Amino acid sequence: xxxxxxxxxxxxxxxxxxxxxxxxxxxxxxxxxxxxxxxxxxxxxxxxxxxxxxxxxxxxxxxxxxxxxxxxxxxxxxxxxxxxxxxxxxxxxxxxxxxxxxxxxxxxxxxxxxx
Amino acid sequence: xxxxxxxxxxxxxxxxxxxxxxxxxxxxxxxxxxxxxxxxxxxxxxxxxxxxxxxxxxxxxxxxxxxxxxxxxxxxxxxxxxxxxxxxxxxxxxxxxxxxxxxxxxxxxxx
Numbered sequence: 001x002x003x004x005x006x007x008x009x010x011x012x013x014x015x016x017x018x019x020x021x022x023x024x025x026x027x028x029x030x031x032x033x034x035x036x037x038x039x040x041x042x043x044x045x046x047x048x049x050x051x052x053x054x055x056x057x058x059x060x061x062x063x064x065x066x067x068x069x070x071x072x073x074x075x076x077x078x079x080x081x082x083x084x085x086x087x088x089x090x091x092x093x094x095x096x097x098x099x100x101x102x103x104x105x106x107x108x109x110x111x112x113x114x115x
Numbered sequence: 116x117x118x119x120x121x122x123x124x125x126x127x128x129x130x131x132x133x134x135x136x137x138x139x140x141x142x143x144x145x146x147x148x149x150x151x152x153x154x155x156x157x158x159x160x161x162x163x164x165x166x167x168x169x170x171x172x173x174x175x176x177x178x179x180x181x182x183x184x185x186x187x188x189x190x191x192x193x194x195x196x197x198x199x200x201x202x203x204x205x206x207x208x209x210x211x212x213x214x215x216x217x218x219x220x221x222x223x224x225x226x
Binding site: 090092108 | 156159161
């Protein structure tokens with residue numbers, strides 16, 4: 001089945017140690033998004049790729065970076081994780097850009113713990 | 116920026132009853148809305164969507180109502196089942212090309 005796959009499901013990292021979360025998709029969608037979701041809160045958009053074009057949200061900290069080497073894969077890099085970065089990180093894809101009336105397909109998320 | 120808010124953070128209903136989850140949005144330029152269901156430990160799952168040129172849309176056991184006059188969105192679930200227990204988010208595609216999510220309502224179905 002076509003889907004959005006996030007690995008790993010659970011990630012524990014040390015305070016200040018760089019960590020990378022991965023997302024892959026078999027839907028051939030041209031847009032990929034990364035959301036941060038803290039406990040009992042709504043998902044918050046960090047950035048998205050429209051094809052190869054990177055679009056950062058204005059309030060996304062510089063500590064968060066992303067890479068998209070090809071259509072299928074997108075990575076979230078946290079350069080120096082702090083305790084406040086502990087959250088569920090959700091990857092999503094869509095066929096079109098936000099605003100064109102298309103919905104997202106979400107992965108199951110990676111829960112990041114910072115110790 | 117735009118904000119999407121929910122009136123009730125929690126909702127408990129008896130199995131078999133109908134559920135109504137409400138959402139208020141602030142951007143009158145928003146033209147597309149989606150309801151998502153998120154079960155514990157999983158990513159949000161698309162339930163139903165509606166465009167701003169409609170005021171009602173029905174799916175299987177779910178209905179979304181849109182009132183643009185008061186910028187209000189609701190999700191109605193008929194004959195609520197235990198499997199409907201989850202957090203429900205409304206989201207909008209605003210004019211700023213960004214997808215905004217509301218705070219979420221936690222629905223608990225009592226057997």
